[in-house]
Structure formats: C-alpha cells, structure tokens
Amino acid sequence: MALKKKPVNGMKDILPREMEIRDYVTGIIKDTYRSFGFTPIETPCMEDIRNLTSNQGGENEKLIFKVLKRGEKLHLENAKTDLDVSDMGLRYDLTLPLSRFYANNENDLPSPFKALQIGNVWRADRPQRGRYRQFTQCDIDILGEPSDLAEIELILATTTCLDRIGFHGFEIRINERRILKAMAEYCGFDEDRFDILFITLDKMDKIGLDGVKEELIDEGFDAAAVDKYLDIFNQLKDKKDVKDGVDTLVSIIGDKLDPEVADSMKEIAESVNECKTADFELVFDPTLVRGMGYYTGTIFEIAIPEFGGSCGGGGRYDHMVGRFAGHDVPACGFSIGFERIIMLLLEHDFQIPQKPKTAFLIDKKLDGYKLSSVIKQANELRSQGQTVLIEKMKKNKKFQKQGLTDSGYTEIKEFYNDTVTD
Amino acid sequence: MALKKKPVNGMKDILPREMEIRDYVTGIIKDTYRSFGFTPIETPCMEDIRNLTSNQGGENEKLIFKVLKRGEKLHLENAKTDLDVSDMGLRYDLTLPLSRFYANNENDLPSPFKALQIGNVWRADRPQRGRYRQFTQCDIDILGEPSDLAEIELILATTTCLDRIGFHGFEIRINERRILKAMAEYCGFDEDRFDILFITLDKMDKIGLDGVKEELIDEGFDAAAVDKYLDIFNQLKDKKDVKDGVDTLVSIIGDKLDPEVADSMKEIAESVNECKTADFELVFDPTLVRGMGYYTGTIFEIAIPEFGGSCGGGGRYDHMVGRFAGHDVPACGFSIGFERIIMLLLEHDFQIPQKPKTAFLIDKKLDGYKLSSVIKQANELRSQGQTVLIEKMKKNKKFQKQGLTDSGYTEIKEFYNDTVTD
Numbered sequence: 024m025a026l027k028k029k030p031v032n033g034m035k036d037i038l039p040r041e042m043e044i045r046d047y048v049t050g051i052i053k054d055t056y057r058s059f060g061f062t063p064i065e066t067p068c069m070e071d072i073r074n075l076t077s078n079q080g081g082e083n084e085k086l087i088f089k090v091l092k093r094g095e096k097l098h099l100e101n102a103k104t105d106l107d108v109s110d111m112g113l114r115y116d117l118t119l120p121l122s123r124f125y126a127n128n129e130n131d132l133p134s135p136f137k138a139l140q141i142g143n144v145w146r147a148d149r150p151q152r153g154r155y156r157q158f159t160q161c162d163i164d165i166l167g168e169p170s171d172l173a174e175i176e177l178i179l180a181t182t183t184c185l186d187r188i189g190f191h192g193f194e195i196r197i198n199e200r201r202i203l204k205a206m207a208e209y210c211g212f213d214e215d216r217f218d219i220l221f222i223t224l225d226k227m228d229k230i231g232l233d234g235v236k237e238e239l240i241d242e243g244f245d246a247a248a249v250d251k252y253l254d255i256f257n258q259l260k261d262k263k264d265v266k267d268g269v270d271t272l273v274s275i276i277g278d279k280l281d282p283e284v285a286d287s288m289k290e291i292a293e294s295v296n297e298c299k300t301a302d303f304e305l306v307f308d309p310t311l312v313r314g315m316g317y318y319t320g321t322i323f324e325i326a327i328p329e330f331g332g333s334c335g336g337g338g339r340y341d342h343m344v345g346r347f348a349g350h351d352v353p354a355c356g357f358s359i360g361f362e363r364i365i366m367l368l369l370e371h372d373f374q375i376p377q378k379p380k381t382a383f384l385i386d387k388k389l390d391g392y393k394l395s396s397v398i399k400q401a402n403e404l405r406s407q408g409q410t411v412l413i414e415k416m417k418k419n420k421k422f423q424k425q426g427l428t429d430s431g432y433t434e435i436k437e438f439y440n441d442t443v444t445d
Numbered sequence: 446m447a448l449k450k451k452p453v454n455g456m457k458d459i460l461p462r463e464m465e466i467r468d469y470v471t472g473i474i475k476d477t478y479r480s481f482g483f484t485p486i487e488t489p490c491m492e493d494i495r496n497l498t499s500n501q502g503g504e505n506e507k508l509i510f511k512v513l514k515r516g517e518k519l520h521l522e523n524a525k526t527d528l529d530v531s532d533m534g535l536r537y538d539l540t541l542p543l544s545r546f547y548a549n550n551e552n553d554l555p556s557p558f559k560a561l562q563i564g565n566v567w568r569a570d571r572p573q574r575g576r577y578r579q580f581t582q583c584d585i586d587i588l589g590e591p592s593d594l595a596e597i598e599l600i601l602a603t604t605t606c607l608d609r610i611g612f613h614g615f616e617i618r619i620n621e622r623r624i625l626k627a628m629a630e631y632c633g634f635d636e637d638r639f640d641i642l643f644i645t646l647d648k649m650d651k652i653g654l655d656g657v658k659e660e661l662i663d664e665g666f667d668a669a670a671v672d673k674y675l676d677i678f679n680q681l682k683d684k685k686d687v688k689d690g691v692d693t694l695v696s697i698i699g700d701k702l703d704p705e706v707a708d709s710m711k712e713i714a715e716s717v718n719e720c721k722t723a724d725f726e727l728v729f730d731p732t733l734v735r736g737m738g739y740y741t742g743t744i745f746e747i748a749i750p751e752f753g754g755s756c757g758g759g760g761r762y763d764h765m766v767g768r769f770a771g772h773d774v775p776a777c778g779f780s781i782g783f784e785r786i787i788m789l790l791l792e793h794d795f796q797i798p799q800k801p802k803t804a805f806l807i808d809k810k811l812d813g814y815k816l817s818s819v820i821k822q823a824n825e826l827r828s829q830g831q832t833v834l835i836e837k838m839k840k841n842k843k844f845q846k847q848g849l850t851d852s853g854y855t856e857i858k859e860f861y862n863d864t865v866t867d
Contacts, residue, residue, distance in 0.1 A: 025770075025771050026493075026496045026545065026768050027493045027495060027545070028545050028548040028769040029549060030488065030549070031491050031492060031493055031533050035489065036486070036487070036489075036546050036549060037486060038486060038553060038554070039486060039554075042484070042486055043484070043485065046475070046485055053468070054830070057832055058828075058831060058832050058833065059827060059832075059834075060802075060804075060832055060833065060834030060835070062461035062465070063465065063468055064460060064461060065458070065464060066459070067453055067457070067458075068490065068565065068567075068579060069453050069510075070453060071448075073448065073449060074448045074449055088515075089513040090510050090511070090513070091511040091513055091531055093569050097527060099521070099525070099526070099527070099529075099530070102521045102524070103521070105513055105519060105521070108513065108530065111510075123448065123450050123452075124458050127450040127451060127452070128458055132460070132461075133848055133852055135836065137834070143490060145490075145491075147515050157490060157491070168837070172816075172835065172837060175816075175820070176835065179824070183824075183827075290812060290813075290816075293817070294820060297820075297821070298820040298821050298824060300824055300828065346447065346448050347447065347448045347449075347450040348450065349447050380482075382482075385594075391715065392719070394594075394597075395715070395716050395720050398597070398601070398719075398720040399720050402601070402605075402722055405480040405481060405605075406722065408476070408480060409480060410480050410481075410482055411481070411482065412481075412482030412559070413594065413598060414557065415590070415592060415594060426555050427555075430555055
C-alpha cells in the first residue's frame with residue numbers, strides 16, 4: 024500500500040519560494056535584534072506536561088499535542104484520562120519555556136538577560152485558511168530588568184526590525200494591566216469579575232462601544248457602573264497620544280491609578296517617540312487587553328494596516344519565572360507575528376534581493392576530464408559566493424531553460440562534449 | 446508547588462555561547478549549499494504514524510515519540526496498543542519526510558530537485574553523554590538525477606562546507622550497496638542472510654578481520670565461504686584509492702560486479718579528486734555498510750580524525766520516494782553530523798568572528814531627554830551593524846563590567862546624569 028503523501032492535518036510543507044522569504048526575514052530579525060544586544064537561545068520543543076498544564080497558557084492549554092509515555096511507563100490498561108498516558112507535550116508558545124529556561128540556567132546567564140528565540144510551536148486548533156497547527160514564533164524578552172528601559176528597548180528593536188523587513192506606517196498600541204484594573208476599580212466593578220469584564224472590553228474594536236455595553240449588561244454588570252466605565256473610553260477616544268491619554272485618564276480617575284504607572288507610560292512614550300528610527304505611531308489604547316493572564320504591567324500590540332487583527336505583541340510578566348525559580352524575576356517580552364509577515368510578503372509577491380544565479384547545462388555525454396573541467400569552472404564562481412547549478416541537458420532543452428529562468432537563474436551556459444577542450 | 450525547571454529527560458537547553466556557534470555553522474552550511482544550487486525546504490515535525498512505522502527507518506522506528514490522538518478520536522477505554530491511541534509521531538530523520546514532501550509536491554518542484562533541510566529530529570534513545578533525544582540534522586538531497594553527477598555534487602558541496610567550517614585532513618569513505626552484494630554472491634552466501642552478514646561486516650573497524658570471522662562462524666555461515674570472503678577484504682586492505690580498489694576487486698570477483706557500477710565508482714572518484722577544493726581524501730572502503738535498509742547504490746561516510754566514529758554520511762536511495770509517489774524517483778543524499786561538529790567546536794573553544802560589541806552603562810537617574818540622547822547614540826551604531834547593549838549601572842560596577850567583558854563586549858561606555866548634556 025502506498026504511504027500517505029499529504030502532510031499531517033493542519034500542517035504544511037514549505038516550498039523553496041516561501042522558504043527563501045522565511046530565511047530572508049529570519050536573517051533580518053537576527054541581525055537587528057543582535058545589534059540591540061539580544062542573544063539567541065533554544066529550548067526543547069517538548070516540555071513536561073505538568074508545566075504545560077499549569078494555568079499559564081489560558082486557552083492554549085486546551086490545544087496541547089500530548090506525547091505518549093514510552094516503554095514500561097505506559098499503562099494503557101488502567102488509563103482513565105490522557106494525562107495518565109502522557110508525560111510531555113509540544114510547547115504552545117515560547118514564553119513558558121523561556122521562563123523555565125531562565126530559572127534553570129539563571130547562574131550561567133547575565134542579568135539582565137536579553138533573549139532571542141525563533142522556533143516552532145504547536146496548537147491543535149481547528150485548521151483554517153492561513154492558520155496552521157505548527158507555526159514559527161519569534162520572541163525577544165528581557166529578564167531581570169524592572170525599569171521601563173526594557174519596554175523602550177523592546178519597542179525600538181521590534182519596530183526597527185519591522186521597518187527593515189519593509190513595513191511602514193504601522194501602529195504600536197500600548198496599555199497597562201494596572202490601568203485596566205484602576206479603571207475597573209474606579210467604576211466599582213467586583214475584582215472577581217475583572218476577567219469577564221476585560222474579555223468583553225477586548226472586543227471593542229469589533230463590536231464598538233454599544234456592543235460592549237450590551238454584552239456587559241447581558242453579563243449582569245451594574246448598569247450605572249457600565250455607563251461610568253464606557254464614558255471614560257468615550258472621553259479617551261481621540262486621545263491617541265500616550266501623554267495626552269494618560270493625563271486625561273488621571274484627570275478622571277485620579278489616584279485610583281498609581282502615579283508611578285502613569286509616569287512610566289509617559290516615559291516610555293517620550294523615549295520611544297524621541298528615539299524611534301521606524302515610521303510608526305505609538306498609540307495609547309485603553310481597550311487593549313491581551314489574552315494571557317500572566318501579564319502584570321505594560322502590554323502592547325503591533326497593528327499593521329494591511330491586516331485586520333494584530334501582528335504580534337507582548338508585555339510585562341513579572342511573576343512567571345517565579346513559578347519555576349521560587350523567586351520572582353522581572354520580565355518583559357515582545358513577539359513578532361512571523362507567520363503573518365511571511366503571508367503578507369508572499370501575497371505581495373515580495374522579491375528578496377538575490378546574488379546572481381548561473382546554470383550550467385551539460386551534454387549527457389560529457390565525462391572524465393571534460394566533466395571535471397566544467398565543475399571546476401562552477402567551483403570558481405561558487406567560491407565567490409555565486410550560485411551555480413550544474414544540470415544534465417534534457418531532450419526538451421527549451422522547456423528546461425524556461426524552468427531554470429523561473430527558478431531565478433538569470434544566466435544559462437551550455438557545455439557540449441566537443442566544445443569543452445580544457 | 447513550583448514547576449519543573451529542568452528540560453525534559455534527554456533534551457537540553459541551548460545557551461547563548463553554543464547557540465552563537467550553531468548559528469554561525471548554520472550560516473556557512475546555508476551559504477555553501479546555496480552556492481551549489483540547493484534550495485531550502487521544511488516539512489512538519491510530525492508525520493503520520495503509518496508513514497513512520499513503514500519499515501523505512503530500521504532501528505529508529507522503535508524510538509518514535511508518538512503523539513496522542515485528540516478529542517473524540519481518543520478512545521482510551523478500548524485501547525490495546527500504543528498505535529490505537531496515537532495518530533502521529535515526531536520524525537526520527539529528515540529523509541522519510543523529504544520523500545513524502547517530494548511525492549506530494551512533485552509538480553511544483555524542478556527536476557532534478559536539490560533540497561537543503563536543517564531541522565530537529567527526535568529519538569527516544571537512552572540518554573547518554575553528548576547524545577540527546579532532540580537533535581538537529583542537516584541534509585542535502587538530489588531527487589530526480591539518476592547519474593553519478595548527484596554523488597559528485599553532494600560530495601563536493603559537503604566537503605567544501607566542512608572545509609569552510611574549519612575541518613581539514615578528513616576522509617570521505619565510499620562504497621556501493623551493489624559491491625557489497627556482488628562480493629557476498631561471489632562467496633556463495635545466501636541472499637536471505639545478507640542483512641546479518643552486513644551487520645557483522647559493519648563491525649570491521651571495531652573488531653577487525655579476526656573478530657568478523659569469529660562472529661560469522663558463530664552466526665552459522667559456511668567456514669569456506671567466510672574464508673573466501675575475508676580474503677577479498679585482505680587483498681583490498683591497502684587499496685584505499687578508489688580506482689585501484691575497484692580494479693582489484695573486479696580482478697577477483699569478475700563479472701559478479703556489474704561493470705556499470707565499477708565505472709560509476711571510478712568516475713565519481715576521478716571527478717571528486719580532480720575538482721575538490723577541500724583538504725580531504727576520498728577512500729574506497731568495501732567494509733562500509735550504512736545501517737539503513739533503503740540504500741540502493743553508492744554509500745558514503747565522513748570520518749574526521751578527531752572523532753572515533755562517523756560524522757555524517759549518506760547514499761543513494763532510488764526506491765523510497767516510490768513508496769509515496771507510486772513511481773520511483775532516483776534520489777541521493779548526504780547528511781552532515783551537525784551535533785558532532787558543534788560539540789567538537791565547543792570542546793576546542795572555537796571563537797566565531799564577531800563584529801565589535803559595545804555596552805553603554807547608564808546612571809540609574811538618567812531619564813527624559815538624557816536617556817533618549819544615549820539611546821540615539823546607540824541606535825546610530827546599531828544602524829551600522831554594531832551591537833550596542835544599554836544597561837543600567839549596578840552598585841557593583843566592577844563586577845558588572847567583568848561580566849560584560851566575558852560576554853564579548855570589548856568597549857564599555859559610562860553615562861552619568863551630569864555628563865550627558867545633549
């Protein structure tokens with residue numbers, strides 16, 4: 024019986040054309056982040072199943088590919104749940120493994136530690152167009168830096184990177200978990216229900232103020248509190264400038280917001296606006312929530328006009344390393360939406376800058392010292408960094424040459440048995 | 446309860462120092478292979494469990510990490526074997542996925558197709574020093590090229606690559622599956638027992654001629670045939686030159702060996718010796734077997750003096766794509782022992798060529814326009830490709846500076862609140 028030639032459900036083969044763009048973008052990302060002092064690290068693709076199911080990952084924990092226990096450890100006969108037969112899982116993101124990594128290697132790492140990770144993650148999501156069950160994430164994180172220098176550097180590095188890839192006129196939306204909380208407290212919402220409140224708030228860009236109001240009332244929140252809450256967002260609607268927005272917010276909710284939080288937001292904005300090298304706007308977005316429960320401070324998101332949704336994001340998560348290390352370590356990270364960037368470049372038929380590529384077509388009869396002579400000519404060009412493909416001439420030479428041209432071979436040389444004399 | 450901070454059993458965290466060497470070597474590999482016309486591809490890390498357990502992978506099939514079925518597909522209550530609860534597995538090599546990939550995408554790929562793959566594979570082997578359950582493989586393959594131009598190009602590309610990484614004076618050992626068979630036939634061994642014969646022969650470099658003889662007799666092979674067999678190896682012992690070796694072999698076993706096989710071996714040797722750019726010897730090794738059952742023709746192996754065993758290898762496997770495609774496609778590949786190379790470079794304290802790295806130490810009090818001024822100076826250098834790290838000054842500045850020097854920061858500048866004036 025023939026074997027299955029399709030990739031497994033929801034995953035894909037990557038062909039040379041896409042792969043070359045991926046390699047090109049990866050190269051820019053590595054170069055740029057390295058210039059900001061980030062150093063690459065890697066962790067295993069698998070993690071202990073207890074780490075992966077420890078309530079750090081929100082909805083992603085439901086999407087884990089679990090790995091079967093092996094040998095004597097596997098007892099199918101008594102198994103009740105999948106956790107009885109599984110000891111590891113494939114990672115669903117790079118943040119949890121990084122936190123484990125840092126806790127495990129803290130003594131061998133500088134502090135603060137600036138990490139760059141590019142790697143695959145897996146989520147057993149329902150497959151849909153442009154969304155795969157294996158995809159590449161690309162994260163930078165700063166661990167051990169409590170001040171907002173971390174946020175400033177993360178935003179500058181990431182925007183420089185996007186600029187070099189070719190994106191302009193995008194937005195970085197910024198908010199603070201403690202701003203979200205202060206606003207909710209000011210309006211008198213019950214802290215136990217903040218999660219539900221924020222899940223609804225997160226839909227603002229899709230369903231608007233009225234939609235959010237309706238949903239909050241449906242959820243049973245107090246109508247007066249909801250009105251008070253939405254009125255703040257109304258007043259902040261045109262306050263996209265961070266200083267302007269935060270000052271307006273403080274003028275409304277006063278000391279419900281820790282002055283340090285307001286100052287930090289304004290300092291980040293001042294430095295980013297003053298030092299940015301890319302063409303983008305830093306925008307205060309008090310409706311920005313970011314799904315993951317582990318964020319503790321600043322949160323941010325990339326919005327590229329060509330996309331509907333976000334194209335990456337991040338924030339501060341000061342308590343996650345502590346789950347592994349036993350003591351907290353300040354941490355802040357930014358993840359680029361790698362797959363979305365690649366998809367956009369492919370859709371726009373992006374051409375990567377290429378060195379000249381030459382094809383040598385050789386007569387089938389060419390052998391012995393004549394073959395060697397042609398290979399030596401190729402090696403000479405190859406040693407100068409050029410790409411030289413050596414291929415046997417086919418019967419349909421015209422078709423063959425067209426194929427080579429399509430593959431980017433701009434020069435094609437032919438070698439016949441009677442013309443190679445060297 | 447604190448979470449588990451060690452990596453899962455048999456896998457490892459990769460720290461910056463090793464990661465930088467890995468990135469450096471990967472860069473050379475990609476550049477070199479690209480100059481030979483190889484194009485990168487990628488396949489999912491998981492494959493259908495039926496593909497992985499189809500007798501292509503020899504012993505590796507016993508080491509598969511199997512992935513648990515999900516949702517409604519998982520029926521633990523009736524499960525008898527691990528295959529009842531698993532639908533996918535993590536790939537144990539890159540050759541099987543490549544064959545599936547080629548069969549799946551044949552119409553969108555040039556022919557011949559020269560593929561470069563760098564990716565992780567997983568084997569649930571007993572963990573031991575320097576051997577991990579997740580490791581990187583690095584393969585080049587030529588599909589659709591029946592002539593020995595494939596072998597010649599693979600050997601030249603791989604040796605050029607090793608040379609650029611810094612290896613010299615190594616050996617490429619070469620043999621042919623059909624030579625192995627012809628020798629065995631000549632001595633009258635039963636074809637059904639060739640596998641056992643070759644497994645023993647493969648131990649020649651460890652147990653010598655006498656050891657092999659003893660083991661073959663123990664296995665019940667005919668003593669006269671064994672003597673005849675070992676006598677050939679004795680006569681070939683000093684015939685390391687491929688032409689010399691093959692000619693000697695033909696003088697002994699005559700037309701048991703297809704003359705085309707002998708000619709092809711000699712043509713590969715002639716071209717490789719004539720065109721090689723690296724410092725290595727191509728050596729005829731009639732005891733070379735290579736474990737995988739899928740090889741059909743030429744086989745080769747890298748032997749670097751610093752290592753005991755092999756540091757990569759490959760060969761021709763003309764029937765594997767056919768298992769997926771329904772029709773055979775000639776195929777030949779070469780895999781570099783990536784992990785061994787990295788290990789060796791680490792042990793020799795290999796220093797990668799680096800661009801200058803500068804650290805800016807800033808006073809804790811520095812903020813506002815003064816902070817921005819420092820960041821702008823950093824960005825200026827970064828835009829020129831330099832690495833600039835910005836870090837807050839610590840109380841123990843001497844210790845901090847020592848750490849930075851250890852991390853490769855050759856220049857360290859300090860910025861105080863009263864000295865930054867811009």
